[in-house]
Amino acid sequence: MTLIDCASGLAVASAGREDLVDRHEDAAGATDVVRAVLASPALSATAAGDDVEEIIVCGAAGYHLLALTGADLDGHLVVHLLVDRDKGNLALARLRLQGLVDEMAGR
Numbered sequence: 845m846t847l848i849d850c851a852s853g854l855a856v857a858s859a860g861r862e863d864l865v866d867r868h869e870d871a872a873g874a875t876d877v878v879r880a881v882l883a884s885p886a887l888s889a890t891a892a893g894d895d896v897e898e899i900i901v902c903g904a905a906g907y908h909l910l911a912l913t914g915a916d917l918d919g920h921l922v923v924h925l926l927v928d929r930d931k932g933n934l935a936l937a938r939l940r941l942q943g944l945v946d947e948m949a950g951r
Contacts, residue, residue, distance in 0.1 A: 845858065845924065870924060878899065906926055906932065909925040911942060
């Protein structure tokens with residue numbers, strides 16, 4: 845798991861298996877994905893107050909969950925979690941990740 849500052853594209857903190865991915869490469873790649881989604885009118889142009897909160901990228905080996913913190917934390921922090929497709933539980937990971945983001949934001 846990596847906490848990312850999308851304003852700079854840098855990793856703020858990370859935890860877990862670092863042998864899977866370099867945290868700085870992770871931060872740069874995740875920042876590119878978040879910026880692309882938020883810049884896309886088709887993906888981000890919704891009703892007022894219906895901001896993008898989560899992005900899920902599905903791969904053959906697993907899922908990339910990107911949880912955006914929203915305006916509560918200046919809107920530029922993102923948590924990236926990699927979930928193994930065979931061993932992980934996507935629904936549970938989403939719930940726990942959202943709980944973590946809510947706790948970070950003081951909600």
